[in-house]
Each structure stands twice: as structure tokens, then as C-alpha cells.
Amino acid sequence: MVNRKAAFWLTMLLVVPFVASENSASMTLTPDEQYVAYPGQTVQHHLDVTFAGTSGTTLKLDLQSQYLSEITGNGQELVFDDGETKRFLWTLTLPSSTPYGYDTINATIIDTSDQSTQSVDVELKITAPSNINFGNTQSSTFVVDPSIRTNVATNITSNATLTDEITFAIQTDSSWNWGWTMDNVDGTNARLQLGPNTMDFVRIWIDVPDVIDGAPLANQGPTFRLIGTSGLDGAKIAWDFSLDVSPFRNATIDSVQTDVVVDPAGNTRVDVSVRNTGNIPDTVSITLGNVVINGDAVAEENADRITSNGWTVALFNAFEDVLLLPNESRIIEVGVQAPGETSGTISVDIIIQPTNFPFRSVRESATVNISWDRSFSHRLEPVDCTYLQPGTFCSASMNLQNIGNFVDSVVIDGVTSPDFVTGITFRENPLVVGRYAEVEFQAIEFRIRDNATAYQQGTFEFDLRLNEGGVLQRYSIDVIVGPNV
Incomplete structure (x- = not known):
């Protein structure tokens, strides 16, 4: 019997192709x-040969072994064309009394055209035939829950006449984490020793991932192939099993529009992106709640429409009865009607959940601020206050249009006036102008003093100002005293 060290080197020789070359011909x-x-059985062996050389060349198989008399097919000849690969086949029938162990077969290929040769030594293992079987003979499917470690087991029997050390491996395209629940584990392989006519179990654990962005889909999942390889003769058995993920319902709010403003007494809408992050087609239930106005919470029940303190919020385009596919999103809108006030803030929670499944409800807040745009279009109507006689009056009118987003008011403030002017009057009360309204009004009036000297001149200035606000524009009117003729 060949010792184990020699067997190792012989095994290495098995996987290395051998190439011979003479006169530009070669054999691999x-x-x-x-x-x-x-022992007592007939087996078939083979050797593949690739030839590079003159087409029509005959190659011959020459085997050498202590069991040469038990080999059929030695000395066979095959004709090769250039670049062709063919297989030499032979059978070996060992006597029943042959002891278990290892032997070496020397295989030589002879080029009959020039008697060049190429040889390889292969290791022959003489053993009892394996007889291993998984308890599951057909593929299996298991339903598993997301986020759970699943344990899978199958029994295996060995009915060989010798103890068999079986090596197990897993083949799969899945990225799911898995491992062995067994005593003898070597990297990604596991081993189990079975005596004649015995049974044991192969146990595997698999981590089922969370459902993220709708995946893995319900009723779908990866397939795993468990492969057992006999240590006696290398025979392989396999069992396929699939893991189908159970339905998982979930919904999320991906985004809520920010920096949303509304006109006083106006309305606007806030875009909200909702998504089905479960792994089945599903509908979502949406409602509003937790209303906060100007920092104060409002005691209102959750609803799809809420009115309080002059504010109204309502859902639009919710389509709660329309299915969303896994990971499909939809834009819903929260409509906001503001009161007729020039400042204010409202916040409201959008609450969503898979329909009739409140255990997975989520909420996000939407905020809307009133924005008062105070804008006017204005002009001073043409006026001539030059060469006025002492004691005479002069007045100026303005055209004013409110182009802001709410009713507003303006005031007139005097700035400077010449010394020879008296009796100055302005509009006493703020002038209120409705939204988009246009008015014309007398802004100022003044009189030239009775004792004013001819040809005195100066400038009258006044400001058009927002009521309790900033100056819109400063206007000036030239004034000249005329001679008394």
C-alpha cells in the first residue's frame, strides 16, 4: 500500500496536464x-488527450499497473487530427479478494509515427463503494419570516460496509448569511463521520434579511443546494431547498416639502412622498393629527380634514384604495387654508400605516407659515407748484395700487418744507387699500405765506410709508413764489 505522503504527491499529479513536444508535435x-x-466490481476510467501536430496521427495507450491483467482496453489506438481532443477509456475489474488501499497506474501515450511518448502517474484508490443518501429525496420549500435566523436540517444515512467521512458544502447565488450548526466545521465546509448502516443529521442556519425597500419580495427567495461528498469514493449526493419570505407589511414617509408659505387668507399645498416598503402590493391609510397653531397644541381628533382657529388642513390625492407595489411611492398633498391674518404658523402630523395595520404607523410633521407680502405700485400725479402768488394753495395727488397679497395701508409723513410755506396738511389717517385695489387720493396740501417774497424757492419733501412699516419712497415738489403783478 502506498503511504499517505506518496498519495498526496500522486493526487497533485492528477490535476496537472502534461505536455510532450518533439518535432513540433505535442500531446497534453x-x-x-x-x-x-x-474489489469484485468493474469500473471505467479515462484519460483525455489533446494532440497538436500532423492530422491523421495515431496515438496508442499503454498502461502499467500491478493489476494490468484485470484491465481491459490497454493498447488501444486512436487517430487524431491537429488540435483534436479524444478520450481513452478502459475498464478495471479487481478480484473480490483485493485489499483496500492505494496503487499507482502509469498511463503512457505513444505517438506511433515517431515513438515519442508522454506519461502520467495516477493514484488508484481501492475501497468499498459508498452508499449515502439524504432523507429528503426531492427539493423542498420553506416559508420564513424576515429578520429571523432560520434553521434547516435533513437526515443522512450511510449503508456502506466501511466508515465514511462525508464532506458537506453549500452552493447558492444568494448573499444571505449562512453557516453550519455542526461539530466539525472547516471554513465553508462541514464534515460528518458515519459508520456502516447509521444515520445522523446535517444542520444549517440561514439569516433571513430585513425587508428593505420592498425586498426580498413575498413568496420569493433563494435556493440552496446541499452537497455531500463521500470520503470513500468521492460520490456526491445533493438536496435542493428554497426559502420563500413571508408577507411583510410596512409603509414610510420619505419626504415632506419644507419652507412652505401661504398668503394671508390664502391656501397652499404641501407635497408628501409616501412609499410601500413592504414586500407585497398593499394600500396605505393616511390621516392628519397633532395640530399645533402658533406654538400651541390644538385638541382635535385625527381626521383627513381638521379646522381650528381659522385654519383648515385637509388631505388631497391620498388614493387610499389604490394599491402600491412593493417599493412604489406616491405624492400626496396636504392642503392648508390660512386665516385672514398677517402672521401665523401651523404644524400638522401626517400619519400613515398599512391599511388596518396600526402596529407599523409612522408620522412626520408638515409646517406652513403665513407670509405677508407688502408691495405697492405708486406714482405722484403731475403737479406744478411754481410761481405761486402769496396766499394761494397747491396740492398733490397720488395713484396707489396694492400689489401685495393682502389688504394693506399706507401713511404720508412730511419731511421738509420751505419757510415761506404754511398750512401744510397731510392725510391724517392711514389709507387702507384692498388686495389688488387701486385708489387716487390727495396726499398733501399747503399755502404760500401772504408775506412771501417774490422769487423765493425751495423743495417740499414727504414720504410714502407702509403703515407701521418702512418707507416706500420719498417724493419732492419744487416750490417757487411768483411776483405779485
Whole structure:
């Protein structure tokens, strides 16, 4: 029997192609992965040969072994064309009394045209045939919950006449984490030793991931293949199982429009993006609640329309009866009607959940501020206050239009006036102008003093100002005293 160290080097030789070259012809020999024989049984072995040279060349197989008399097919010849690969086949029938162990077969390929050769030594393992079987003979499907570690097990039996050390591996395209729940684990493989006519279990754990962005979808999942390889003769068995993820319902609010403003007594809408983050088509229930006006909470029940303190908020385009596919989103709108006030803030929570499933409700707040735009279009009507006789009056009118977003008012403030002017009058009360309204009014009036000297001149200035606000514009009128003729 060949010792284990020699067996290791022979095994290395099995996987290395051998190339011979003479006179520009070459032969590449590729052995099988493993050569096994069973006492009292007939087995077939092969050697692949790739030839590069003159087409029509005959190659001959020459085998050498202590069991040469038990081999059929030695000495066979095959004709090769240039670049062709062919397989030499032979059978081996060992006597029933052959002891278990290892032997070496020398395989030589002879080019009959020039007697050039290429050889390879292969290891022959003589053993009892394996007989392993999984308890599950057909593929299986298991329904699993998201975010849970799932344990899968199957029994395996060995009915061989010798103890068998079986190596297990998993094949899968899945990125899910998995591992072995077994005593003998080596990296991604596990091993189990079974005596003749015994049974044991292969146990695997698999981490089912969370459902994120609608995946993994319900009733879908990866397939795993459990492969068992006999240590006796390398025979393989396999069992396929699939994991289908159970339905998972969930909904999220991805975004709420910010920096939203509304005109006094106006209305606006806030865009809200909602999404079905479950793994099945589903509907979502949406409502409003937790209203806060100017920092004070309002005691109102949750509803799709809430009115309080002059404010009204309501849902639009909710489409609660329309299915959303997994990871599909929709834009809903929160309508806001503001009171006729020039300042104020309202906040309201948007509350969503899978329909009739309040355990997974989420909420986000939307805020709207009243924005008062105080704008006017204004002009001073043409006026001539030059060469006025002492004791005479002069007045100026203005055209004014409110182009802001709410009713507003203005006032007139005097700035400077010449010494020879008296009896100055302005509009005493603020002038109220409705939104988009246009008015014309007398802004100022004054009189030239009776004792004013001819040809005196100066400038009369006044401001048009927002009531309790800033100056819109400063106007000036030239004034000249005329001679008394």
C-alpha cells in the first residue's frame, strides 16, 4: 500500500496536464479528478488527450499497473487530427479478494509515427463503494419570516460496509448569511463521520434579511443546494431547498416639502412622498393629527380634514384604495387654508400605516407659515407748484395700487418744507387699500405765506410709508413764489 505522503504527491499529479513536444508535435494529458476501484466490481476510467501536430496521427495507450491483467482496453489506438481532443477509456475489474488501499497506474501515450511518448502517474484508490443518501429525496420549500435566523436540517444515512467521512458544502447565488450548526466545521465546509448502516443529521442556519425597500419580495427567495461528498469514493449526493419570505407589511414617509408659505387668507399645498416598503402590493391609510397653531397644541381628533382657529388642513390625492407595489411611492398633498391674518404658523402630523395595520404607523410633521407680502405700485400725479402768488394753495395727488397679497395701508409723513410755506396738511389717517385695489387720493396740501417774497424757492419733501412699516419712497415738489403783478 502506498503511504499517505506518496498519495498526496500522486493526487497533485492528477490535476496537472502534461505536455510532450518533439518535432513540433505535442500531446497534453488530462487525467480524471479521481480514480477509484472496488474489489469484485468493474469500473471505467479515462484519460483525455489533446494532440497538436500532423492530422491523421495515431496515438496508442499503454498502461502499467500491478493489476494490468484485470484491465481491459490497454493498447488501444486512436487517430487524431491537429488540435483534436479524444478520450481513452478502459475498464478495471479487481478480484473480490483485493485489499483496500492505494496503487499507482502509469498511463503512457505513444505517438506511433515517431515513438515519442508522454506519461502520467495516477493514484488508484481501492475501497468499498459508498452508499449515502439524504432523507429528503426531492427539493423542498420553506416559508420564513424576515429578520429571523432560520434553521434547516435533513437526515443522512450511510449503508456502506466501511466508515465514511462525508464532506458537506453549500452552493447558492444568494448573499444571505449562512453557516453550519455542526461539530466539525472547516471554513465553508462541514464534515460528518458515519459508520456502516447509521444515520445522523446535517444542520444549517440561514439569516433571513430585513425587508428593505420592498425586498426580498413575498413568496420569493433563494435556493440552496446541499452537497455531500463521500470520503470513500468521492460520490456526491445533493438536496435542493428554497426559502420563500413571508408577507411583510410596512409603509414610510420619505419626504415632506419644507419652507412652505401661504398668503394671508390664502391656501397652499404641501407635497408628501409616501412609499410601500413592504414586500407585497398593499394600500396605505393616511390621516392628519397633532395640530399645533402658533406654538400651541390644538385638541382635535385625527381626521383627513381638521379646522381650528381659522385654519383648515385637509388631505388631497391620498388614493387610499389604490394599491402600491412593493417599493412604489406616491405624492400626496396636504392642503392648508390660512386665516385672514398677517402672521401665523401651523404644524400638522401626517400619519400613515398599512391599511388596518396600526402596529407599523409612522408620522412626520408638515409646517406652513403665513407670509405677508407688502408691495405697492405708486406714482405722484403731475403737479406744478411754481410761481405761486402769496396766499394761494397747491396740492398733490397720488395713484396707489396694492400689489401685495393682502389688504394693506399706507401713511404720508412730511419731511421738509420751505419757510415761506404754511398750512401744510397731510392725510391724517392711514389709507387702507384692498388686495389688488387701486385708489387716487390727495396726499398733501399747503399755502404760500401772504408775506412771501417774490422769487423765493425751495423743495417740499414727504414720504410714502407702509403703515407701521418702512418707507416706500420719498417724493419732492419744487416750490417757487411768483411776483405779485
